Every structure is written in structure tokens, then in C-alpha cells.
Amino acid sequence: MTTNNYSWRGWAAIAACALLLGSCKVPQATKAKENKYTPNSYAGAAEPAQVDSTNIGNLSWRTFFNDPQLVSLIDTALKNNQELRITLQELEIAKNDILLRKGALKPKVDIRAGGGIEKVGRYTSQGAGDASTEIRPGHEMPDPLGDLTLGAYANWEIDVWKKLKDAEQAAVNRYLASVEGKNFVLSSLIAEVANSYFELLALDNQLEIIRQNIKLQENALEVVKIQKESARVTELAVQKFTAEVAKTKGMEFSTLQQIKETENRINFLLGRYPQTIERDQNSFVNLVPASVKTGFPSQLLGNRPDIMQAEHELAAAKLDVQVARKEFYPSIGLSAGVGLQAFKPSFLFKLPESLLYNLAGELAAPLINKNAITAEFNSANARQIQAIYNYERTILNAYTEVSTQLSNIDNLEKGFAYKSQEVAALNKSIEVSNDLFKSARADYLEVLTTQREVLEAKLELLETKKQQLSAVVNVYKALGGGWKP
Known part of the structure; x- marks a missing residue:
């Protein structure tokens, strides 16, 4: 496990150096x-x-x-x-x-609200898993499955x-x-x-x-x-x-x-x-x-x-x-999101089960094809x-x-x-x-x-x-x- 972590960090460092050298x-x-x-x-x-x-x-x-x-x-x-x-x-x-x-x-901050419905095949990995999942004893996952989302999302390019x-x-x-x-x-x-x-x-x-x-x-x-x-x-x-x-x-x-x-x-x-x-x-x-x-x-x-x-x-x-x-x-960019997500309206405001959040950073630079930037x-x-x-x-x-x-x-x-x-x-x-x-x-x-x-x-x-x-x-x-x- 230690070897894998070391390998992952090494490759990440090499990729970052390549981006910097290329830029x-x-x-x-x-x-x-x-x-x-x-x-x-x-x-x-x-x-x-x-x-x-x-x-x-x-x-x-x-x-x-x-x-x-x-x-x-x-x-x-x-x-x-x-x-x-x-x-x-x-x-x-x-x-x-x-x-x-x-x-x-x-930062660019958006508020999003959305809803949808999805029906997957029963004889698929996702469908078979949903069929065996119980929300509570005696109640299976509904089919088709709804998806309700309410959240705030932000993107920011650090200058x-x-x-x-x-x-x-x-x-x-x-x-x-x-x-x-x-x-x-x-x-x-x-x-x-x-x-x-x-x-x-x-x-x-x-x-x-x-x-x-x-x-x-x-x-x-x-x-x-x-x-x-x-x-x-x-x-x-x-x-x-x-x-x-x-x-x-x-x-x-x-x-x-x-x-x-x-x-x-x-x-x-x-x-x-x-x-x-x-x-x-x-x-x-x-x-x-x-x-x-x-x-x-x-x-x-x-x-x-x-x-x-x-x-x-x-x-x-x-x-x-x-x-x-x-x-x-x-360029260095940050993205983050926080909100609520559930498949039924009655579950949407049940915390912490319906809580979602994410935080990600991104380092991007031109590496090979720079013709457009050069022009x-x-x-x-x-x-x-x-x-x-x-x-x-x-x-x-x-x-x-x-x-x-x-x-x-x-x-x-x-x-x-x-x-x-x-x-x-x-x-x-x-x-x-x-x-x-x-x-x-x-x-x-x-x-x-x-x-x-x-x-x-x-x-x-x-x-x-x-x-x-x-x-x-x-x-x-x-x-x-x-x-x-």
C-alpha cells in the first residue's frame, strides 16, 4: 500500500513538473x-x-x-x-x-435545482444492486429511480x-x-x-x-x-x-x-x-x-x-x-459544490444522509500544441x-x-x-x-x-x-x- 501511494505521488509530481516545464x-x-x-x-x-x-x-x-x-x-x-x-x-x-x-x-457561484428519473435494466450491475438494496427493512429501492438535487456550485481561477x-x-x-x-x-x-x-x-x-x-x-x-x-x-x-x-x-x-x-x-x-x-x-x-x-x-x-x-x-x-x-x-482552478440530493422529495432535507459536497483543484497548462496561443x-x-x-x-x-x-x-x-x-x-x-x-x-x-x-x-x-x-x-x-x- 505504501508503495502504491509513493508511486501515485511520484507520477503526480512528474506530471506537474512537465506542465511547468512545458509552460x-x-x-x-x-x-x-x-x-x-x-x-x-x-x-x-x-x-x-x-x-x-x-x-x-x-x-x-x-x-x-x-x-x-x-x-x-x-x-x-x-x-x-x-x-x-x-x-x-x-x-x-x-x-x-x-x-x-x-x-x-x-469566483463564479451558481445555484442549481434539478430533477430527473432513471430506469436501468434489472439484469445490469446497477439494476441488480438496486434490487437488493433496501431503504429500510421491507422496502426496496424504488424503480424507476428519481433524482432530486438542490445545491450551490463555485468555480474560481486563481489569478x-x-x-x-x-x-x-x-x-x-x-x-x-x-x-x-x-x-x-x-x-x-x-x-x-x-x-x-x-x-x-x-x-x-x-x-x-x-x-x-x-x-x-x-x-x-x-x-x-x-x-x-x-x-x-x-x-x-x-x-x-x-x-x-x-x-x-x-x-x-x-x-x-x-x-x-x-x-x-x-x-x-x-x-x-x-x-x-x-x-x-x-x-x-x-x-x-x-x-x-x-x-x-x-x-x-x-x-x-x-x-x-x-x-x-x-x-x-x-x-x-x-x-x-x-x-x-x-492556470490553477478550484471548484466546489455543496447541496442536497435524494431520489424522493421526502428524503431531500434529511441530514446528513442527503448532504453532498465536493472540492477539487486543477492545474492546467499547454504542453504540446501551442500554435493557437503563439498566434x-x-x-x-x-x-x-x-x-x-x-x-x-x-x-x-x-x-x-x-x-x-x-x-x-x-x-x-x-x-x-x-x-x-x-x-x-x-x-x-x-x-x-x-x-x-x-x-x-x-x-x-x-x-x-x-x-x-x-x-x-x-x-x-x-x-x-x-x-x-x-x-x-x-x-x-x-x-x-x-x-x-
């Missing part, structure tokens, strides 16, 4: 490090000596935008926008995944290698990445509403300029008709002016359609059906873009939601590699490297966006100054050309050309102003502004 040779994870380097200043920004830590990206959107009607539109968009609501549900999904991972760390804890922490990082993803949607939504609002104001002023030009052209047409009657010009001049008036009127209706489309786009962002957008249409050209303070490029790492999202995704990917690596290690580890490792490159790319993209918009703001400011001079000069040329035409010192083509140039210059001035305002909004978003309360 010890695990591949190494790639030791790649992300590059968080950013230049000391933005290309196209002020000189480094003039740069300080003041950053408009730290301002809340209510402080940054001072138009009360725009603030009201953004407020409505944040409450009703469907894309933002979809993103919020993704947060709930990520939060539930954390609960799922936490649950794996705890020796912190594999389950790493999986939980990876889920936490993915939740945090989802939070930053929501913040990025928030920032993008605010910028899109603001840009569309400024586009709408520009179109309103464009429509006003077109209508003013139509009146100017119609007056010129009347002068040409009078001069034709006095034989100072021909029918060709009348038709040229008539065509120019028709062309400008066509632009009026094209602009009206653009206004409607822009209003509908804003309403869509606000999550409501098409309706008139309240706005102040006056003095658009005189609007002064907000002052831009960029701070240091390193502030992007803490301000830009997409960078922080990529950082959390990278942390989750690193933990996924550790989880996949620990799949090569042996999952290699995939997790590749996803980690992808996350590193994605993180670096996101930082590079953020810096490039800010640099591009700063250069854009500077060039638009200079272009707007010269365009304003052009419009002022052309406005004077309108009066001069009309006077010269009336005194027969200029022909009708010069008047037509001047009117056309004035209209084009004014529309280009409006477009430049809209681009200026949009560039400031875009740099505000690029610096990480908009999502902070």
Missing part, C-alpha cells in the same frame, strides 16, 4: 518605445522668445466664442447631436466590459500570474480611450457648428452685396438705354448690360440655395429638422478674429483628446501582450506596435495641424489687408467710370468690367474674412480646445 518557454514581447518628442515651438508661430504657456486650447468654448447666438447653437448641438449620443453609448459599452473583466477575478488583472486594466484603458474619443467628437462638433455659422454669415453678406450690385447694374442699364435713344451707344451695349444684370440675378438665387443648405447642415448638427437659424447678419466684414495664443507644443499631449485616446489605446495594447504571454503559464501572442504584439506608430502619428498630425493653421492665419491677415485696399480702390473706380461714361470719355465695356471687378473683389473679401474666422476656430480645435467644461 516556461514563452516568447518575449517587443520592447518598442513610443516617441513623445515635440519641437520647442510651432513652425509659422511667433518667435520662441515671445512664446509663453498661455494657450487658448485651455479655454472653455463658452469663453472662447462671444456671439450669444452661436453659443446657443452650440449648446443645442451638445444636447441633441446624434453622433455624440452614439459615442456616449460606446462609453457605456466600454464601461460594461470593465465589469465583465472584474467578474472574471471573482496567480495577474493575467486576469491585466485584462481588467486593459479594459479600463479602453474605457478611458473611449472617454477621450467622446471628447474629440465634442471638440470636432463645436468647431463644425462654429465654421458653419460663420459660413452662413458670409453667405448673408454675399447675398446683400449681390443685391446691391444688381441695383447698381440696373441703374447703369437705364443710363445705357437712354444713351442708345440719343444714338450715343448701340444696341450691343444695351444687350451687354442686360446680360450682366441677368448673370448677377442668377448668382442671387444660387446664393439663396447655399444659404438654405448651410442652414440645413447646422440644423442637422443640432439634431433638429430644418428651420431658420437666428443670427446677426450685420458687420460681418468688421468682425475681429479672436487672439491666438498657442503655448508650447508639449501641451498638446495633455490637451488633444485624440492624442490621449491613442495613449490609452497603446497602454491597453501593451497589457494585451502581457495577457497573451501569460496564456503560456499554467494570439504574435497578433497582440503586432497590435502593440501598430498602437505605438498610431500614437506617434497622432502627435505628428496634431503638431502639423497647429503649424498649418498658424501659417494660414498669418497669410490670411495680410491678404485681407490688401484685399480691403483693392475693394476701396474699386469702389472709387465705380463712380469714376460712371462719370466718364456719362460724359462719353469711357465706353460701356469699361463700366461693365469695373462693376464685375468690384463684385468679385467684395465677394473675395467676404471669403477671406470667413477663412480668417474659420482658421481661428480650427487652431482652437487643433490646440485641444472645445471639450473642457
Whole structure:
């Protein structure tokens, strides 16, 4: 008997050692490090000596935008926008995944109740044994035999290698990445509403300029008709002016359609059906873009939601590699059960005869076929490297966006100054050309050309102003502004 016990323990020790040895040779994870380097200043920004830590990206959107009607539109968009609501549900999904991972760390306990009936052949070992068994003197085992069970059962994988804890922490990082993803949607939504609002104001002023030009052209047409009657010009001049008036009127209706489309786009962002957008249409050209303070490029790492999202995704990917690596290690599981079992309801609660319990431990590890685990580890490792490159790319993209918009703001400011001079000069040329035409010192083509140039210059001035305002909004978003309360 002693020999048998020794033999059993020996074989158990050999099997445990085989499991451990088979699990010890695990591949190494790639030791790649992300590059968080950013230049000391933005290309196209002020000189480094003039740069300080003041950053408009730290301002809340209510402080940054001072138009009360725009603030009201953004407020409505944040409450009703469907894309933002979809993103919020993704947060709930990520939060539930954390609960799922936490649950794996705890024992799984089930309560079970069941019943059944079994009829075995009398001429079998079990049937013959039941036939000779008496429950009490004079009462044989019933045939068929019932089976009633009521008990609690538990299973628990002991997290020796912190594999389950790493999986939980990876889920936490993915939740945090989802939070930053929501913040990025928030920032993008605010910028899109603001840009569309400024586009709408520009179109309103464009429509006003077109209508003013139509009146100017119609007056010129009347002068040409009078001069034709006095034989100072021909029918060709009348038709040229008539065509120019028709062309400008066509632009009026094209602009009206653009206004409607822009209003509908804003309403869509606000999550409501098409309706008139309240706005102040006056003095658009005189609007002064907000002052831009960029701070240091390193502030992007803490301000830009997409960078922080990529950082959390990278942390989750690193933990996924550790989880996949620990799949090569042996796992230890415990199972236990306690309850009542009997073949008749009247016997079910008779103790200790109906009492059942069990307790078992299990050590399991991959021994021969590890291809599936190796493949999952290699995939997790590749996803980690992808996350590193994605993180670096996101930082590079953020810096490039800010640099591009700063250069854009500077060039638009200079272009707007010269365009304003052009419009002022052309406005004077309108009066001069009309006077010269009336005194027969200029022909009708010069008047037509001047009117056309004035209209084009004014529309280009409006477009430049809209681009200026949009560039400031875009740099505000690029610096990480908009999502902070």
C-alpha cells in the first residue's frame, strides 16, 4: 500500500513538473518605445522668445466664442447631436466590459435545482444492486429511480500570474480611450457648428452685396438705354448690360440655395429638422478674429483628446501582450459544490444522509500544441506596435495641424489687408467710370468690367474674412480646445 501511494505521488509530481516545464518557454514581447518628442515651438508661430504657456486650447468654448447666438447653437448641438449620443453609448459599452473583466477575478457561484428519473435494466450491475438494496427493512429501492438535487456550485481561477488583472486594466484603458474619443467628437462638433455659422454669415453678406450690385447694374442699364435713344451707344451695349444684370440675378438665387443648405447642415448638427437659424447678419466684414495664443507644443499631449485616446489605446495594447504571454503559464482552478440530493422529495432535507459536497483543484497548462496561443501572442504584439506608430502619428498630425493653421492665419491677415485696399480702390473706380461714361470719355465695356471687378473683389473679401474666422476656430480645435467644461 505504501508503495502504491509513493508511486501515485511520484507520477503526480512528474506530471506537474512537465506542465511547468512545458509552460516556461514563452516568447518575449517587443520592447518598442513610443516617441513623445515635440519641437520647442510651432513652425509659422511667433518667435520662441515671445512664446509663453498661455494657450487658448485651455479655454472653455463658452469663453472662447462671444456671439450669444452661436453659443446657443452650440449648446443645442451638445444636447441633441446624434453622433455624440452614439459615442456616449460606446462609453457605456466600454464601461460594461470593465465589469465583465472584474467578474472574471471573482469566483463564479451558481445555484442549481434539478430533477430527473432513471430506469436501468434489472439484469445490469446497477439494476441488480438496486434490487437488493433496501431503504429500510421491507422496502426496496424504488424503480424507476428519481433524482432530486438542490445545491450551490463555485468555480474560481486563481489569478496567480495577474493575467486576469491585466485584462481588467486593459479594459479600463479602453474605457478611458473611449472617454477621450467622446471628447474629440465634442471638440470636432463645436468647431463644425462654429465654421458653419460663420459660413452662413458670409453667405448673408454675399447675398446683400449681390443685391446691391444688381441695383447698381440696373441703374447703369437705364443710363445705357437712354444713351442708345440719343444714338450715343448701340444696341450691343444695351444687350451687354442686360446680360450682366441677368448673370448677377442668377448668382442671387444660387446664393439663396447655399444659404438654405448651410442652414440645413447646422440644423442637422443640432439634431433638429430644418428651420431658420437666428443670427446677426450685420458687420460681418468688421468682425475681429479672436487672439491666438498657442503655448508650447508639449501641451498638446495633455490637451488633444485624440492624442490621449491613442495613449490609452497603446497602454491597453501593451497589457494585451502581457495577457497573451501569460496564456503560456499554467492556470490553477478550484471548484466546489455543496447541496442536497435524494431520489424522493421526502428524503431531500434529511441530514446528513442527503448532504453532498465536493472540492477539487486543477492545474492546467499547454504542453504540446501551442500554435493557437503563439498566434494570439504574435497578433497582440503586432497590435502593440501598430498602437505605438498610431500614437506617434497622432502627435505628428496634431503638431502639423497647429503649424498649418498658424501659417494660414498669418497669410490670411495680410491678404485681407490688401484685399480691403483693392475693394476701396474699386469702389472709387465705380463712380469714376460712371462719370466718364456719362460724359462719353469711357465706353460701356469699361463700366461693365469695373462693376464685375468690384463684385468679385467684395465677394473675395467676404471669403477671406470667413477663412480668417474659420482658421481661428480650427487652431482652437487643433490646440485641444472645445471639450473642457
